[in-house]
Amino acid sequence: MAMKIRLARGGSKKRPFYRVVAADGRMPRDGRYVEKLGTYNPLLAKDDENRVQLNMERVNYWLGEGAQPTDRVARFLEAAGVVAKTERNNPEKAKPGKKALDRAEEKAQKITDAAEAAAAPAEEAAAE
Numbered sequence: 556m557a558m559k560i561r562l563a564r565g566g567s568k569k570r571p572f573y574r575v576v577a578a579d580g581r582m583p584r585d586g587r588y589v590e591k592l593g594t595y596n597p598l599l600a601k602d603d604e605n606r607v608q609l610n611m612e613r614v615n616y617w618l619g620e621g622a623q624p625t626d627r628v629a630r631f632l633e634a635a636g637v638v639a640k641t642e643r644n645n646p647e648k649a650k651p652g653k654k655a656l657d658r659a660e661e662k663a664q665k666i667t668d669a670a671e672a673a674a675a676p677a678e679e680a681a682a683e
Contacts, residue, residue: 557581558622560614562595563588572596575609575628577617592617595631607631 557580564585566572573595578588593609600606614637618624624632632638651659 558589558617558620560592560617560622560624560628562625562627570598572598575607575614575631577613577622580623590617607634609635611635611637 558577559580560575560577561584562573563576563578564571564573574588574591575593575595576588577590577592578586582588590613592613593607595607596605609631614632618637624638629638629641633640
């Protein structure tokens, strides 16, 4: 049985609230789980201590049993110092989109045009 430590969504529409649970990986996101390990309330301020609450004793137990945390839960565990911080890199996400590239190219062209326009009167004055 592949165990996961993941988030199960609760709360009403547009008011999310999550339980951090240990669940079989084959179960649905909000379906059956083995044990509730904590809570996550994204509506609270990032520096609020009640935003993420975990029962670290049980989390460590499940990690010892081979449970794999999902990306979001792994970030919580990294912040708590339980799991070593992993290097993440998504170069595709970091690339600007087509419109941003077009705007940057347009801006660069305006700068070169302005530099040429400013240099032209200086060259005429030097020639005289």
